[in-house]
Amino acid sequence: MKKQRNLRSMAAQAIEQVVEQGQSLSNILPPLQQKVSDKDKALLQELCFGVLRTLSQLDWLINKLMARPMTGKQRTVHYLIMVGLYQLLYTRIPPHAALAETVEGAVAIKRPQLKGLINGVLRQFQRQQDELLAEFNASDARYLHPSWLLKRLQKAYPEQWQSIVEANNQRPPMWLRVNRTHHSRDSWLALLDEAGMKGFPHADYPDAVQLETPAPV
Structure with missing residues (x-):
């Protein structure tokens, strides 16, 4: 049996390596997944890819929720808070479970003294979520693209840039x-249905099946 590990702290440390050190998640993630149970591999992957996909939004929210950024050895906590925000925004994990596991992640990264800070930031987001998201959705930050890239797209494709950005933000199907x-x-689609997973055939490719929700298979 594999040792029970805190997935949120593992995700935060992996994301930090990608963002701060320029490492590839494709290289970092597989060894980490070998340390967790099969059922946790998919969640660890979702947390890592999901946070990186919405990084600019999560950064924007943290800047609104905190008076000053986390720096130095406490930088990992910044990414741990991102993992917490991502769960509250984009997953079906019950909020109380998302908060509890994220706060406990502070112990795993040897920052137990910051549990209260993490809990406070995430609960503040819950209280102000509607107001914060309304402000976010009224800003250019909602496009989830850096400002320099938005400017280039707007200049090169003045009529299509919004469609291009929206397409970039679409999560690819599995x-x-x-x-x-x-x-x-058809029998394989029936097996998926029995397992509580929905799949769709492709009209032109008889061997192809699209999953409604990506999952480990």
Whole structure:
């Protein structure tokens, strides 16, 4: 049995390595996933990729919620708070569980004295969520692109830049190829349905199935 680990702290440390050190998540994530149970591998991946995908929004929110940024050895806490915000915004994890696990992540990164700070920031976000998101959605930050890139897109594609940005922000679907020596596509779709997962066939590719929600398979 694998040792129980705090996924939120693992995700925060991985994200910090990507953002601060320029490392590739494709290199960092697989060794970390080997340290957790099969059921936790998908969540760890979701937290890492999800935070990186919405990094500018989460940074914007933290700047609104905190008087000054976390620096130096406490920088990991900045990314741990991001992981907490991402769960509250984009996952179906119950808020109380998201908060509890994120706060406990401070112990895993040897910053137990900051548990109160993390809890306070996340609870403040819960109280001010509607107001903060309304302000965010009225700003250019909502496009989740750096300002320099937005300016270039606006100059190069004055009529299409918003469509381009929206397409960039779309989460790509997960496609699978059915091995028809073992199952027909329809029988495989039925197996997915029995497992509580929804899939869709492709009109032009008889071996292809799209999952409604990405999942480890």
